[in-house]
Amino acid sequence: MQNDVKAEGEAKKQREIQKQVDSTDQKKGEGGEQGAMQAGAREYPEPPFPEQHHPKPGEEWKIDPPPMYDAPYYIGSKKLDGKVALITGGDSGIGRAVAVLFAREGADIAISYLSEHKDAEETKRAVEAEGRKCILFPGNVADADYCRSVVSETVKRLGGLDVLVNNAAFQIHSSDFEDLTEEHFDTTIKTNLYGYFHMAKEAVPQMKPGSAIINTGSVTGIEGSKELIDYSMTKGGIHAFTRALSGNLVSKGIRVNCVAPGPVWTPLNPSEKEAEDVAQFGAKTPMKRPAQPEEIAPAYVFLASPQCSSYITGEILPIVGGY
DSSP, X not given: OHHHHHHHHHHXXXXXXXXXXXXXXXXXXXXXXXXXXXXXXSOOOOSOOOOOOOOTTOOGGGOSXXXXXXXXXXXXXXXXXXXXXXXXXXXXXXXXXXXXXXXXXXXXXXXXXXXXXXXXXXXXXXXXXXXXXXXXXXXXXXXXXXXXXXXXXXXXXXSOOOEEEEOOOOOOOOSSGGXXXXXXXXXXXXXXXXXXXXXXXXXXXXXXXXXXXXXXXXXXXXXXXXXXXXXXXXXXXXXXXXXXXXXXXXXXXXXXXXEEEOOBOSTTTTTTSOHHHHTTTTTTSTTSSOBOHHHHHHHHHHHHOHHHHTTOOSOEEEEOTTO
16 A cells, blocks of 8 residues: 555656646747757857859859858967968858968968859958968869969969868769769869869978868768768768878878868858758758858868967868757
8 A cells, every 4th residue: 555655656746747848848839949059259140041052163252141251259369370371262161261260370371263253352352351461373173283383383472381271172962873973973073082182292292390281071971971972972082081191291290180061151052952952051950050161260270270289180070060
């Protein structure tokens, strides 16, 4: 009898807990889901975004809302004072945000980009507003002669080369594997792998001990993406390239690392996805929004700066919004 009383008391307590939780769940349902996580110095846009689909290679000035790159609350502290950085794909997106922060930290900047001249000029203006030099090189990183010319002119005009950021990329989905053409596959491979190889090959002989190479990888290179098979392959290859090259260059005092972002609001994605998918871009991350370029760029400063990361090489740094 005593056990029955105790059991009934325990059951009653459990029902009270259940009632409390049910009430809480109902209130949450009435209020809708919580919004995106906002943990930065300022509030960032969250889905849904306006439906849009832009032609390749994608131009930042056309995107709504504009990607946030200028990091107004980031205060430089001479982490790259007097250095020279070459950034591929530096006209927009992550590349532009990295260029601005590198300049704020004291570096002169060379920008490699394909053909987005208006975006590149805006990046140049932003770098010069930080009091640093900026030179622009339109062309295709898949072309070894172009890469050779860019590195040579950077050294000639800016006095050296201390940091290479391999960031230029081609990405477009293919929903069915059978629809992935050889031309599509070849363009992705040539841009994302050959481009990194050519630039690094030309840069290394110009670099002194203490220099750094930073590659842009991707969460797709870690997890894969069923609609981005070719892109995932190249990003996984970039991660392996980073680790292998870092070991090869240790004796030269050159560090090689990689940043692997999740979804970031840049021209790459509104020119890759269908308009309705763009509207929900980043919504499935735990933070329920994509990163803005200025949220990713400080990682590149960290990996470029000998004051911050002199004992770090061969690492892949995922920035994936809580995945």
